[in-house]
Amino acid sequence: xxxxxSIKEIADSQAQLRRKxxxxxxxxxxxxLFVMLAFVAPIATMLYRSVYHxxxxxxxxxxxxxxxxxxxxxxxxxxxxxLVTFALELKSLAAERRSGKLAEEINRVFPGASSLIKSTAxxxxxxxxxxxxxxxxxxxLDSHKKWHNPALWRAIASAGEVWTSRYxxxxxxxxxxxxxxxxxxxxxxxxxxxxxxxxxALLITLLTAVLAFPLSYFLAxxxxxxxxxxxxxxxxxxWTSLLVRTTSWIALLQTNxxxxxxxxxxxxxxxxxxxxxxxxxxxxxxxxxxxxFMVLPLYSVMKNIDPSYFRAALSLGAKPLPAFAKIYxxxxxxxxxxxxxxxxxxxxGYYITPALVGGTDGQMISNIIAFHMQSSNNWExxxxxxxxxxxxxxxxxxxxxxxxxxxxxxxG
Amino acid sequence: MKTRVSSTLLVxxxxxxxxxxSAATHADSLTAVSFGGAYGATQQKHMLDPFMxxxxxxxxxxxxxxxxxxxxxxxxxxxxxxxxxxxxxIDLERACSEGLLEPFxxxxxxxxxxxxxxxxxxxxxxxxxxxxxxxxxxxxxxxxNNDTIGSGKPMSVADLFDTEKFPGKRAxxxxxxxxxxxxxxxxxxxxxxxxALLETxxxxxxxxxxxxxxxxxxxxxxxxxxxxxxxxxxxxxMVQSANGRIFDAIQSEGKPFEMVWDGHLYDLDVxxxxxxxKKKALxxxxxxxxxxxxxxxxxxxxxxxxxxxxxxxxxxxxxxxKLPSSHLDEGLKASGVFWADYGESLGEKFNEWLxx
Numbered sequence: 166x167x168x169x170x171s172i173k174e175i176a177d178s179q180a181q182l183r184r185k186x187x188x189x190x191x192x193x194x195x196x197x198l199f200v201m202l203a204f205v206a207p208i209a210t211m212l213y214r215s216v217y218h219x220x221x222x223x224x225x226x227x228x229x230x231x232x233x234x235x236x237x238x239x240x241x242x243x244x245x246x247x248l249v250t251f252a253l254e255l256k257s258l259a260a261e262r263r264s265g266k267l268a269e270e271i272n273r274v275f276p277g278a279s280s281l282i283k284s285t286a287x288x289x290x291x292x293x294x295x296x297x298x299x300x301x302x303x304x305x306l307d308s309h310k311k312w313h314n315p316a317l318w319r320a321i322a323s324a325g326e327v328w329t330s331r332y333x334x335x336x337x338x339x340x341x342x343x344x345x346x347x348x349x350x351x352x353x354x355x356x357x358x359x360x361x362x363x364x365x366a367l368l369i370t371l372l373t374a375v376l377a378f379p380l381s382y383f384l385a386x387x388x389x390x391x392x393x394x395x396x397x398x399x400x401x402x403x404w405t406s407l408l409v410r411t412t413s414w415i416a417l418l419q420t421n422x423x424x425x426x427x428x429x430x431x432x433x434x435x436x437x438x439x440x441x442x443x444x445x446x447x448x449x450x451x452x453x454x455x456x457x458f459m460v461l462p463l464y465s466v467m468k469n470i471d472p473s474y475f476r477a478a479l480s481l482g483a484k485p486l487p488a489f490a491k492i493y494x495x496x497x498x499x500x501x502x503x504x505x506x507x508x509x510x511x512x513x514g515y516y517i518t519p520a521l522v523g524g525t526d527g528q529m530i531s532n533i534i535a536f537h538m539q540s541s542n543n544w545e546x547x548x549x550x551x552x553x554x555x556x557x558x559x560x561x562x563x564x565x566x567x568x569x570x571x572x573x574x575x576x577g
Numbered sequence: 578m579k580t581r582v583s584s585t586l587l588v589x590x591x592x593x594x595x596x597x598x599s600a601a602t603h604a605d606s607l608t609a610v611s612f613g614g615a616y617g618a619t620q621q622k623h624m625l626d627p628f629m630x631x632x633x634x635x636x637x638x639x640x641x642x643x644x645x646x647x648x649x650x651x652x653x654x655x656x657x658x659x660x661x662x663x664x665x666x667i668d669l670e671r672a673c674s675e676g677l678l679e680p681f682x683x684x685x686x687x688x689x690x691x692x693x694x695x696x697x698x699x700x701x702x703x704x705x706x707x708x709x710x711x712x713x714x715x716x717x718x719x720x721x722n723n724d725t726i727g728s729g730k731p732m733s734v735a736d737l738f739d740t741e742k743f744p745g746k747r748a749x750x751x752x753x754x755x756x757x758x759x760x761x762x763x764x765x766x767x768x769x770x771x772x773a774l775l776e777t778x779x780x781x782x783x784x785x786x787x788x789x790x791x792x793x794x795x796x797x798x799x800x801x802x803x804x805x806x807x808x809x810x811x812x813x814x815m816v817q818s819a820n821g822r823i824f825d826a827i828q829s830e831g832k833p834f835e836m837v838w839d840g841h842l843y844d845l846d847v848x849x850x851x852x853x854x855k856k857k858a859l860x861x862x863x864x865x866x867x868x869x870x871x872x873x874x875x876x877x878x879x880x881x882x883x884x885x886x887x888x889x890x891x892x893x894x895x896x897x898x899k900l901p902s903s904h905l906d907e908g909l910k911a912s913g914v915f916w917a918d919y920g921e922s923l924g925e926k927f928n929e930w931l932x933x
Contacts, residue, residue: 262676263676264674265673265675266674266676267676268674269917272921273917273921276918276921276922277776277918278918279918279921280914280915280917280918283674352922352926352929354925354929356930358932417813419814421811422810441812520799521799524751524796528928528931528932533928536924536928538646538753539644539646541921541924542644542645542646542649542921
């Protein structure tokens, strides 16, 4: 055999390697495409939507251009030309049945503007263009006293910004003052809710860990027949519909439900306890629902721990507790980390269970995001809130990586 | 809007596959969307089935939970899966002015079975918005359980806020709508001044303060289905509820519930045609059929009032006093215009107040 490969052989083998890689890549292509479409693209759109908002700029481009010369901080109205241009644009929007869109956008910055813009649009629709032009804006100002409010015009200018930080400021309970400074908002809810979601998620993670650890230990050390039977009991609720499990918690916790009537019969309480529609209900039902996510990685990691390590520690003179803490427990960390991360990330964005059993106390940030998606239709704010949640989770993940190390995670 | 390439690109690509399918399968059928449950079943029985029988067209009946988010997503992406939709008037104002619904040709509505022209047969509110044709009158009221209320009977909204006279939990839906109105009514504000007052900061604060006076006794729920259940299991002695659900619990399950009509907030549902549907003509034909005297007269099965006067000829006279349409004087019309203006800002304020 020659000691060196010829140049042709090297080229051949490299070509072969490239082909192999290409084939491998082709195999992952469907998944890659799926991930792009179902995961990356929606998140990118969401991020984009929270800062890029051209709707108003597209609806009333001329007015916004005219209003550029206007001193927003001065306590005056925009000049007459701007008013006339706005009236004309509103008239044509009304004719195209798009004035409602504008109304909703402005209303978001200036509550109460929606009906004002819609009713003015209806009025303008009936008027002649010449009439509007010759009136020098008085038609607009006479139609409602709110048009005399400079704050309304500031709101229009602000809503007209194509790139905006408004939604992120709102999501952080902040707002821009007329002078352009950042100040805190009158209504403060979002930071409180982020904090609350974080607290509830951490509590649930802790509870699942405390419950799952002894169970997994037992499962890992039981005979395989017994372990398999017990594992079915862990998995059974996992296969049951989420709604069914949540509803059964309602049946258990309600005022005259199973828990309360049992306690009453046993004579422990006279008056039914208030269990349902509390933070307690959210925590306990979510702990139950998410328990399998903790048990499964813990179990599979513990299953692979060689019991001889523990025995060796004992035979070398360690007491059982220190041996457990120093030898066994560190080896379970990869499973514990994986389970904790899974449970934490799932629970911080959890929506349906808090909505059904949480009442007021158990409300989490996801519930307010749903409110802005479904009721108030403020998708931009929902996107900003969602993005901040994503940032929060990534930041925690980073912190976790620094402290525990992501390489240390193991699902089996 | 079609011009919003950035945001529609994704949705369009995601849904393009679905479009191909829907084009093939829904070709000669109509997709109608409503709220499901007992209400949906009643519509199926009195509107959809007779229409399919009479015309031979097929209707797919789907459920949604209200709001305009899904409608908006379909119209904005240009991928219309729904043709005709049951909308609450509180959402109709917004959906119509945002161009999510087609204006309905009201002059094509047929006269009532007794010959009354449509314009006189329908109640004024039923045709007030150019996009929808009124379908039912329903209402939000409060109810109590005869077994748990103790001595005395609550008669008014003020009693709902009187925890001394009527101790126990009150279950209210977790949103500012209805609750803010009731708080002001209970605080002595006249019905016709409620919405004007709620536009002001003082009025909003006054309503929240009034709610705060019973905050510890309120249980908040998220879905109408929870209301009769809370009243039944003793979780609350009084509940806010859509009238149909309480009616159903009394009528078909024999529950000892009692409805209180004072200060009820009534509203309409309409049938409307989704903007950009390919089956506009057929959708309009369905709306004309469904809002005819006979189909509407089936709605009182679940205590929702028909919007046509001529329908009452077919309704069991015993049911009529239990319909919202017989109690309009005691109630207040929910203002879609007000909530389009203040729904979001009050929603935030209300949530802040909840967290206090």
